[in-house]
Amino acid sequence: MDTNLRFSMLNRDLPGAKDRTAKDPIIAREVQYYEENFSKVETVDDLLNDYRLYTFVMKTMGLEDMSYAKGMVRKALVEGTEDPKALANTLNDKRFRELAEAFPFNKDGTIKGKFDWDSKALDRRMALWSNTPGQEIDDVDRLAKYYQLKMPRDVLFSTQILADPALYEIITVAFDVPEDIINGPKSERIDWFDENIDIEELKKPAELKDTIAKYRDNLEVREAERTKGIVEQYIQVNFEEEEGEQNDGVRLALNFQRTGGNITSAYEILGSPALYQVVRTVLGMSESMVGTDIDNQAAVINEKFDIKKFQDPEEVEKFVKKFVILYDAQNGTGGAPTVQLFAGNPIAGISESALTAVNALKFGG
Structure with a gap:
């Protein structure tokens, strides 16, 4: 099944498709392990040394390919994101910043949320x-x-x-x-x-008790919402991975559909292989550009597309639709070769119907 058709089918009932992934026995077991054991984590080393928790967290944040770099991960977690000079803020790879924000630790390696009873500000x-x-x-x-x-x-x-x-x-x-x-x-x-x-x-005595009750209730709600968000993201990543086993274009499209609205700079695109492949395909950036000067690549992206448009969900949707059409044209059954689009000979190797569909998707001005 081609990318465009499969992507369209999935979008007709995304919740149902993801629910089927969530019911996979292996995934369900890992979710259960996370829900039962993450609350026991007190230090960053507790997390890094628990293989299942660590693997779960890294996969959830799309960092599975960096699981080997525990020293780098540890540094990103303990430094957090408050200091502009913190590791997570200095990397082009936005995933590390998202990791540090989703799983906050203190500089001494203890997990945030554990109260500092040694604080001199206490009575x-x-x-x-x-x-x-x-x-x-x-x-x-x-x-x-x-x-x-x-x-x-x-x-x-x-x-x-x-x-x-x-x-x-x-x-x-x-x-x-x-x-x-x-x-x-x-x-x-x-x-x-x-x-x-x-x-x-x-x-007043009654209000003292009521405030404590509200405190406990709100803590439980916040933790439940946080856990739910992490679990949903883990299921989403696995869902995209499963689709990618059949068609990598679908995986890339689903990933961009989920994360494209968060893009704020060309460097974030260059820091993510998945985002970069989508953008490079849509903007017609040649294969020869990969691995060249990063500032030059960022300049090319900015010249071809206004990144601010990704703040508009409709623009993200149109960008993804262009991608799936072009991905099929370049990688479909006919074996059309990779070509440069919108420059040189833009119609080389692409069928007239595909080109017509692409040109119909105009980005906002």
Whole structure:
């Protein structure tokens, strides 16, 4: 079956097609293993040393071909993306940045989400009283205890909440404080808290318990949504891989359909072999360009196509449609050779019907 027809058939019921992949026994077992074991990861080495978890994560992020580079992966994970000089931000390969954002770790190698009870900003008495000597107490339970001890005893102003990591953690999660406020200037955070948080009300016994309940519920919802997103991406990658075993053009088209809207520069295209093959095919970039100066290749892409157009889903759809038609023309049953399109002799080796279909798909101005 040709690329264009198969791609069109799949798009008539993508959820159903992916559901069939999800029910594959091998894939279902790996999903179950991830769901049951990732919550036990406390350090980056826990992840790197668990072959099944590590393989699952790398495949999910489209980095299976880089699984051997554990040192590089470790560096990307622990450095994160906040520092512009972090490894993930300096690579043309956007996949490493996506990996670091999806699986955040602290610089000391501990996974983000584990609370820093050694922080000097905490009330040391409350940190001590919230602990249970001789036992391992869960962060969520300890934070709840700390909050219920600290809030009614000492808190009078919003600035005290912002200055205390434990109180801030509880309230930002319990009240779904927007990310732009959490990451914004201190003055904006103070204004938001003053407008939305009634401290005297929160200190009442019933409200203390209610806030903790909302905190626990929201944490569970966030973790469930995060896990669901990771699992769906893993299934999608496997779905694309399975289609690629029959027709690599379909795999490339599905991948571009999923990720094309996130492209912001020509260098991101050049950093991904899958994206580059689609773009090179549609823009008629010759095989001889592969491996040449990267800045020159980026300039050619920018000259032929405005990358900003990928922000429009309709433009991504048209780009993919052009690709599947041209992929069939170049790799179909007739064995048409690779040709340069839109330059030189653009119709060499391509049938009149294929050329007509391609030309009908005009990109936006």
